Amino acid sequence: xxxxxxxxxxxxxxxxxxxxxxxxxxxxxxxxxxxxxxxxxxxxxxxxxxxxxxxxxxxxxxxxxxxxxxxxxxxxxxxxxxxxxxxxxxxxxxxxxxxxxxxxxxxxxxxxxxxxxxxxxxxxxxxxxxxxxxxxxxxxxxxxxxxxxxxxxxxxxxxxxxxxxxxxxxxxxxxxxxxxxxxxxxxxxxx
Amino acid sequence: xxxxxxxxxxxxxxxxxxxxxxxxxxxxxxxxxxxxxxxxxxxxxxxxxxxxxxxxxxxxxxxxxxxxxxxxxxxxxxxxxxxxxxxxxxxxxxxxxxxxxxxxxxxxxxxxxxxxxxxxxxxxxxxxxxxxxxxxxxxxxxxxxxxxxxxxxxxxxxxxxxxxxxxxxxxxxxxxxxxxxxxxxxxxxxx
Numbered sequence: 182x183x184x185x186x187x188x189x190x191x192x193x194x195x196x197x198x199x200x201x202x203x204x205x206x207x208x209x210x211x212x213x214x215x216x217x218x219x220x221x222x223x224x225x226x227x228x229x230x231x232x233x234x235x236x237x238x239x240x241x242x243x244x245x246x247x248x249x250x251x252x253x254x255x256x257x258x259x260x261x262x263x264x265x266x267x268x269x270x271x272x273x274x275x276x277x278x279x280x281x282x283x284x285x286x287x288x289x290x291x292x293x294x295x296x297x298x299x300x301x302x303x304x305x306x307x308x309x310x311x312x313x314x315x316x317x318x319x320x321x322x323x324x325x326x327x328x329x330x331x332x333x334x335x336x337x338x339x340x341x342x343x344x345x346x347x348x349x350x351x352x353x354x355x356x357x358x359x360x361x362x363x364x365x366x367x368x369x370x371x372x
Numbered sequence: 373x374x375x376x377x378x379x380x381x382x383x384x385x386x387x388x389x390x391x392x393x394x395x396x397x398x399x400x401x402x403x404x405x406x407x408x409x410x411x412x413x414x415x416x417x418x419x420x421x422x423x424x425x426x427x428x429x430x431x432x433x434x435x436x437x438x439x440x441x442x443x444x445x446x447x448x449x450x451x452x453x454x455x456x457x458x459x460x461x462x463x464x465x466x467x468x469x470x471x472x473x474x475x476x477x478x479x480x481x482x483x484x485x486x487x488x489x490x491x492x493x494x495x496x497x498x499x500x501x502x503x504x505x506x507x508x509x510x511x512x513x514x515x516x517x518x519x520x521x522x523x524x525x526x527x528x529x530x531x532x533x534x535x536x537x538x539x540x541x542x543x544x545x546x547x548x549x550x551x552x553x554x555x556x557x558x559x560x561x562x563x
Contacts (some may be wrong), residue, residue, distance in 0.1 A: 210449045210485045211434075213442035239452060240430035243402075247435045251404035258401045259431060294401045 182223055182356040185222040186369055188215060189357055195365045199309075199337070201271055207306055207334060208241045219356060220248025223304065223332040226354045227253075229331035233299045234258060238277075238288060238313050238319065249304055257304075258295065260288040260317060262297065273323040275316035280309065288316050297325030308333040308355060311342025318351065327336070330354060337362075338370050373547040374412055377511030377560055379406060380526065386459025386556045390500075390528070391395060391472070398497055398525065399432045403444075410547060412440025414495060417545045418444075421520035424490045425449060427512065429468075429479060429504050432497040436525055440495055449486065451479040451508060464514040466507035471475040471500065479507050499524040499546060509542065521545060528553075529561050 194202040206212040223245070235257040237246035243259050250257035262277075263286065271350045274289035295301060301324075303317045314331050330352035336343060338358040344352050358370040379408035382520060385393040390555070397403040426448040434450050441448035452475065465480035486492060492515075494508045505522050512519045521543035529549040537544050549561040 204482060205485070206447075209452070209482055210447050211438055211441070212447055213438050214437060214445075217442060240452075243434040244433060244438045247402055247404050247407060247438060250402070251408060254405075256397075256401050256403055261400070261431075291395060291400055294396070334484060 182219070184218060185334070185357045188212070189367055193367055195362045195367060196371075198362050199340070201335070201337070201359060201362055201367065203335065207244075207285075211244045213244070216244045216248045219245045219334055220250075220252045222356055223249040223302070223354070224252035227302050227329055227332065230302070231300050232302045232329050234295055234301050234326075235304055236260065236290070236295065236301050237304045237315055238317060240264070242304055245306065245332075246304040249332065253302075256294070258290055260290045260320065262286045262288055267288070271296065273320040275319040277312050277316040279312065288313075288320070290320055292324070295321065295324040295326050299324070299326035300329050301326050302329045303331045305331070306334045306355070308336040308346075309340045311340075311345040314342060314346055315349075318346070318349065325345040332356075335359065373410070373562070375406065375409060376525070376548045379403070380550075380558055384558055386553045386558060389553050390531070392526070392528070392550060392553055392558065394526065398435075401455045402435045404435070407435045407439045409471040410436045410525055411441075411443045413547055414440040414493070414545070415443035418493050418523065421493070422461040422491050423493045423520050425486055425492050425517075426495055427486065427492050427508055428482070428495045429449065429508060433435070433495055436497065436523075437495040440523065444493075448487070449481055451481045451511065453477045455531065460469055464511040466510040468503050468507040470503065479504075479511070481511055483515070486512065486515040486517050487530055488516040490515070491520050492517050493520045495524075496522070497525045499527040499537075499544070500531045502531075505537055506540075507531060509537070509540065523547075 235250040333355040336355035361368040426441040524546040527546035552559040
């Protein structure tokens, strides 16, 4: 997705060989027009999958997911990273380790919103080691629903997230695949 | 906003005289079409304010804010509830006490995305005691930006959040004002 790549080049900050910060349009400030285009692109790539629900993880996954769900004409659900007082049982949950934050979170969704009849598209902002996506996939499996695939806004192609998801037999669609962050420079995998 | 009120009546769960759960369309599962309408309504109500930024708080504020920002043609920023490793200084921050969760959080935004030239619309999903909105307003004040007002999806009119914000001289626009949750029944304030 060319406009996304341009935005990454122009506004992304390379903090190390593995950390790309895109706080100006995705992870803190959000560009809603770009998110609309992201949603249209995901909807287009998965349009034949008869998706009934879009599943993501709070907080940075919400904007692209809502836009994708709007375009697909289905609801979206965001998994929570901790249990709230009004959402305490009747849950699917999974453990997700964040290498960036060096901590483990329990993520969870209510059993009310994904059932075995659903066809679920998982959306997330970043794919690196795949831990968040695998946690979301785990909850889809627990529900008995069908997983249509995983849509990622920015994939770090030099980490092993894609491999782990594809090993489980699932499709991964990334809108920008970064092949290297070396020497402070963003290089994309060729389409 | 009539469709929002109907959605609250049909799907909201009254857990006590003060707790209304709307996890099926706003706080966990999200109805993207309703959020689009919410965004259009906020944009319409604040259209003469020359807004340059929409500010909200993760996670449930993000969907209505992105849709509002899309309609206004401006970016949105979501305040974080805790500091992340890639966002550690150069922050505006405020303390927010949650009566629901009985805990205090530090919320923060980067100084990069709101400056004294901005005209900011604060959006949140719920208004009860006003603590989250007042924390967001506090950060707008720190930045020197102009606050155009506060847009709330669901206001609990029987709590004092509106009073506290209006006492500071700011406009509050709520799309549904619940006047009572007594006897397990949602009653709205008349328009």
